[in-house]
Amino acid sequence: MRRPGGAAGAEHGHPVPVTPPPDRRQRKQVLLRLDPAVYEALARWAADELRSANSQIEFLLRKALADAGRLPAAPGPLPRRGRPPKSPPPETPPAHPPPPETSGPARPDGPPAG
Template sequence: MTPPPPSDRKQVLLRLDPAVYEALARWAGDELRSANAQIEFLLRRALADAGRLPGGTRPIARRGRPPKAPPAPPPAGDAPP
């Protein structure tokens, strides 16, 4: 079996008290994140605050729909009188 490429994300099993998970899930919902994304956000922030976030760490990937492009201006010959 070959090792996964470095761009793959590490999967971990996490056991949480149900009340802690519910609070985390509510917080994540308030910030329009999944519970998993909220956990990663909080871990990264804690690592950065402690000066332990590795320098080569990539930023969290932005998920979701890309922003809308502004409408194209009408061609010059089609302008109303």
């Protein structure tokens, strides 16, 4: 028997935008045909540098354009994929502050503290 309010209930009541944010340029999609051996070598190289094959291709193309003096003046940055960087936690004072240092009475078996 179904509950009133639909199968998902109120969990899915808010729409989520699917368009990129206005400050980011849309990425151009290109179909690329490669020799299988070339692709395998490229994929191994990408894995060695912890990149995807697609980002390795873009990295190499940008490097080749820069070396030839043909890189556009203001290309967009290479997109960073994966988990966003952790923001540092806000600094909070310690729960129990350390006891203040005091100079106590002289110890009978040694020099005075302080």
